[in-house]
Amino acid sequence: MDFRLTHTDSRSNARAGLITTDHGEIATPVFMPVGTAGTVKAVHIRDVDEDVKARIILGNTYHLYLRPGLDILREAGGLHKFNGWKKPILTDSGGYQVYSLTDRRKMKEEGVVFQSHIDGSKHMFSPERVMDIQRIIGADIIMAFDECTPYPCDYNYAVKSMELTHRWLDRCIARFNETEDLYGYRQTLFPIVQGSVYKDLRIRSAEKIASCNAGGNAIGGLAVGEPVETMYEFTELVCSILPHDKPRYLMGVGTPVNILEGISQGVDMFDCVMPTRNGRNGMIFTSQGIINLKNEKWKADFSPLDPEGTSFVDSAYSRAYVRHLFVAGEILGPMIASQHNIAFYLWLVDEARRKIEAGTFSTWKDEMVKRLGQRI
Amino acid sequence: MDFRLTHTDSRSNARAGLITTDHGEIATPVFMPVGTAGTVKAVHIRDVDEDVKARIILGNTYHLYLRPGLDILREAGGLHKFNGWKKPILTDSGGYQVYSLTDRRKMKEEGVVFQSHIDGSKHMFSPERVMDIQRIIGADIIMAFDECTPYPCDYNYAVKSMELTHRWLDRCIARFNETEDLYGYRQTLFPIVQGSVYKDLRIRSAEKIASCNAGGNAIGGLAVGEPVETMYEFTELVCSILPHDKPRYLMGVGTPVNILEGISQGVDMFDCVMPTRNGRNGMIFTSQGIINLKNEKWKADFSPLDPEGTSFVDSAYSRAYVRHLFVAGEILGPMIASQHNIAFYLWLVDEARRKIEAGTFSTWKDEMVKRLGQRI
Ligand SMILES: [Zn+2]
Numbered sequence A, B: 001m002d003f004r005l006t007h008t009d010s011r012s013n014a015r016a017g018l019i020t021t022d023h024g025e026i027a028t029p030v031f032m033p034v035g036t037a038g039t040v041k042a043v044h045i046r047d048v049d050e051d052v053k054a055r056i057i058l059g060n061t062y063h064l065y066l067r068p069g070l071d072i073l074r075e076a077g078g079l080h081k082f083n084g085w086k087k088p089i090l091t092d093s094g095g096y097q098v099y100s101l102t103d104r105r106k107m108k109e110e111g112v113v114f115q116s117h118i119d120g121s122k123h124m125f126s127p128e129r130v131m132d133i134q135r136i137i138g139a140d141i142i143m144a145f146d147e148c149t150p151y152p153c154d155y156n157y158a159v160k161s162m163e164l165t166h167r168w169l170d171r172c173i174a175r176f177n178e179t180e181d182l183y184g185y186r187q188t189l190f191p192i193v194q195g196s197v198y199k200d201l202r203i204r205s206a207e208k209i210a211s212c213n214a215g216g217n218a219i220g221g222l223a224v225g226e227p228v229e230t231m232y233e234f235t236e237l238v239c240s241i242l243p244h245d246k247p248r249y250l251m252g253v254g255t256p257v258n259i260l261e262g263i264s265q266g267v268d269m270f271d272c273v274m275p276t277r278n279g280r281n282g283m284i285f286t287s288q289g290i291i292n293l294k295n296e297k298w299k300a301d302f303s304p305l306d307p308e309g310t311s312f313v314d315s316a317y318s319r320a321y322v323r324h325l326f327v328a329g330e331i332l333g334p335m336i337a338s339q340h341n342i343a344f345y346l347w348l349v350d351e352a353r354r355k356i357e358a359g360t361f362s363t364w365k366d367e368m369v370k371r372l373g374q375r376i
């Protein structure tokens, strides 16, 4: 994986760049739709590619490890062959998911023992194991195995958690370096900054991660319940320490506004379940604001779903029709709203890129932030 | 609406023809995907058109009347404008649905009083009302309001039911003739043959319907639980009486084998929820037989879903991947299987048409019937 910065904004930390992988180029800033179990929920893979114009998707190691499982993925020749997605894939480390299995997991220095949420079977994720698993899934970008520190979290726990994440990182790097790309294309490891909302810890963690000289770097442990200003503050702090010439990935973020603010602070990559999850519930994001499609006010609005939208669904369906689909519980409703939302997120990061290139990012961002958050 | 027979098979009653409506031509024999609430479940309307190549879809009067309701449909300018489907639409009369509300409806000479399955509200469907409703929905082909005689059914009930259907038909025709096409395109009424599984009644009913000189004629009250041989026998009997120069529609049928047999007996039009309903449950129909995608045997079968299939889903996804989607409960599974199945049904009727034109329908049909029903 290579990264080349192409533009930097003079009035913010926003940047435009180009990641090159063996599955193609990724213009940044970029949003990565979440494909938990090897599918971006309710959207055809062809549409994720050609209609949404996604440049990279994310897969969840925890889910893919349990289903379809490593035997199938290896036999298929990796996730790309399995699901037919031909562009780059990033996998998370599964750390966040196993950590969420509160009563069904046990953390140790060695790793985490957990029970499957599907059948209760016991499994162990260690830094080494998780490197091997992501190799087998065949991700282009592999994430380090970390502990996502919960929020709120007292200082002592935050220190211990961060230090564990750092020791695990060293083991991840060692294992990653002693193993090979499995399917003939390059795989790249991203370490993850932790440190909760403590400035000294975030600085220590960012310096540790910066010192690894990895192909790219991630910021974890944010967007976990802290105030949004805290998230912005720590994103900016960490970005100021992470290498300038490597892509920065803010994990699990966020709303359209969060993403524009993140870009402004120097983030290049984002992922979030929000566009698909909220879409399934009838909420769509547009350049004019947020629409609750279930709202009665749309029942006779025969105008296009989103007149400024880039997906085919935006002009093919009216608001009244999509509202009807949600009211009637029809699957096509979630299909349309999910596809719209990820297309909108991709449009948003593309537009940010164009504004960065044109040198007008900051004023555009300020204007957009006002509109994006309002409910229409 | 016009109909022109283009070919008749010399060794069976199969025919190929062309229906012309103001929303375009429909080559027959044809299968009509069911779009209950104005959506063919789990398939984008663009795909129903361009990928599946459906030539006409069916809407359910009962469902559309309740949701989105007549006010919305009228304000939209009819269902075509509402859902964006530009080709012909046929609506059923709602008779079958209200009849199924066993404890929530009361049949009278005047019509049926029933309670909505959604909110318990009271409504009345009469022959006149149902003509008006289908006018408002904007169907190209409108079905008469009938009583779908249940199976089994004693002779006396069958006589009374059929006679009621005939009286209702006269009222439907009167109302239809005294009202106008609502949206500037032609609407055509199809009467329905009933008579349960009694030969004399079916003959009487078919003669009554034939005498109406309608644009097309339907056979109802079959595929309701009677043995398949009985269905074939009565289909053939009724087809022998219905006008030769008008399309014949066998309502609610059926499996791929049922459809080929129906074509062989002289039926031109079919509809059935089976391809979409069974698809949502992981069952697909192929030219080689029936596949249960949830079956473990597909878990490492990375070959295309259906190598001979005509939909993009058939080559875009592997059996192993679609099995995984069903096992993981992912929406994309039902989306793929539904789209495959209706595309397969359209392929099947198209292929039948080509064989009728080539004069090889009967031998092809006998071969296909052997394969289509087997489980692979
Ligand atoms: Zn998120």
Ligand SMILES: [Zn+2]
Pocket: B223, B252, B253, B254, B271, B272, B273, B274
């Ligand atoms: Zn059926």
